[in-house]
Amino acid sequence: MNKILTLIFIFFLGQNVVGQRIMAVPTFWENWSISVMGGMYHSLKYSPNTNVVTPIAGIGLGRQLTPVLGIEVEADFLTKNRNLSMTRHPRTHLHLVCSYNLMNLFRDYKGRPRTFEIDARFGVGWGHTSVNSRTKPDQDYLVSKFGMGFNLHLGKSRAWKLAFRPMFSYDLRSDEEKMHVAYNANRGELQLNVGLVYHFKNRDGEHYISYVQPAPSIPTLERPSEKEKKQAPEKIERQIVQLEQRADHQYITKQQKQEAQQRLREQQEQEAQQRFREQQEQEAQQRLREQQEQEAQQRLREQQEQEAQQRLREQQEQEAQQRLREQQEQEVQRLREQQEQEIQRLREQQEQEAQRLREQQEQEELQRLREQQEKQTQSEWQNMTNPSWNTSQNIEDSLSLIVDFPRPTVVQSSDKIRKRQEIVVLFQENRAIVEEGYSVVLERMAALLNNNPNMRVRLHGVYTSVYKAQSERRIAIQRAKVLKSLLVAYGIDAQRIDRNDVIFQPKGAQTQWGRGVICIIEE
Incomplete structure (x- = not known):
């Protein structure tokens, strides 16, 4: 109960801080966002262990009511882990979460989200365990979670947001005989989720809550009667009528009206000059970019043409050299074949002549060796x-x-x-x-x-x-x-x-x- 009262007090405090400026009144379809998360959870009952780390996935739909307060409906899908008794079956948690932007709560909201923001989150909801057994029914119970959100806005439009959300999730059932709501660490889990959040576009074209800039007071003209218009139309049009502005139920003076009109004209002239300068700068930059692109394309075409001509010349030279080498090789091959044929013919003639002489010498040498070996063998045998x-x-x-x-x-x-x-x-x-x-x-x-x-x-x-x-x-x-x-x-x-x-x-x-x-x- 104390936590709920604290959150209500922070809510009204945020409303007082933000209420010092004029905020555009949103319609029902504005300031909505959708989130997709994923991560893991670990039971608080056990010391850190990788065997009990289990994946988790979630999806949410939320709406930012003020720059400080936001609500969101989140659905978490917790996969089963058979290493623990409480996580043996898959579970589904549906929470209604309130988020408080601490950056906008303690520091003034500037009409645009900061690049990095921190918010506090608290939610309660319904939990369901799918037992999928004929003997045991499914379980429905009350769940709650709270934690922090660290948000990093992406891009200038602030449409996308990268969120990191460490949360403590509790099964509010008690283990005692008399059932009551209790935050029990034995039924608690630490969740670490990372995901993306997309903020839909509002009617003003922005993806976030914006302030209405107070326009300069425009005095109202006192309309003359038809009789006066007929009598002196030109005089009435040139005449400065009284201007009425309701500010604490008082009328402004003619000098104040002129000053307001002068400020309005100066502001309009400055805006026109600013737009004109920006337009001229954009046109000059556009012309410069086009000129640079044309020069780059021209240089690229010239370079490509030079490279193509160079490749063509090299290819033609290579083909000419290849044809010349092939012709030379063919001529050399033809001459080599002729020489080999002539050499083969001479070799055959020499071999025939050598064969004839060799046979004649072998016969003579054979006869001589036969006689010599017989004598030598007999001599050696006698010696032995x-x-x-x-x-x-x-x-x-x-x-x-x-x-x-x-x-x-x-x-x-x-x-x-x-x-x-x-x-x-x-x-x-x-x-x-x-x-x-x-x-x-x-x-x-x-x-x-x-x-x-x-x-x-x-x-x-x-x-x-x-x-x-x-x-x-x-x-x-x-x-x-x-x-x-x-x-x-x-x-x-x-x-x-x-x-x-x-x-x-x-x-x-x-x-x-x-x-x-x-x-x-x-x-």
């Missing part, structure tokens, strides 16, 4: 089997195995002669260490390979036991690796040495093979 370099019993055993192999064979084909030789290098028992005395064999193998760059060597490790196949295969592989590294140390290129898979040799007459590596030398 010469008892003078047998330094141990193991070497004798290895050479006996070499003797058992066929002599170096020369395989003749249609285009080449291939030479092949097999040698066995023995290692210590169950170890990857070459037997003493086999350095001479390795040296001679290296000399044979160095003297014949076209020859390659293949290494095959040998194992003889079936029961110890895994361990003996591993030792045989290690022995082949060791032998390859020894040959590389003697200067043989590693790419000429092939280390192939191991060979299984059953135990028999040549049991020493189980601890040896077979070296196959061939072209």
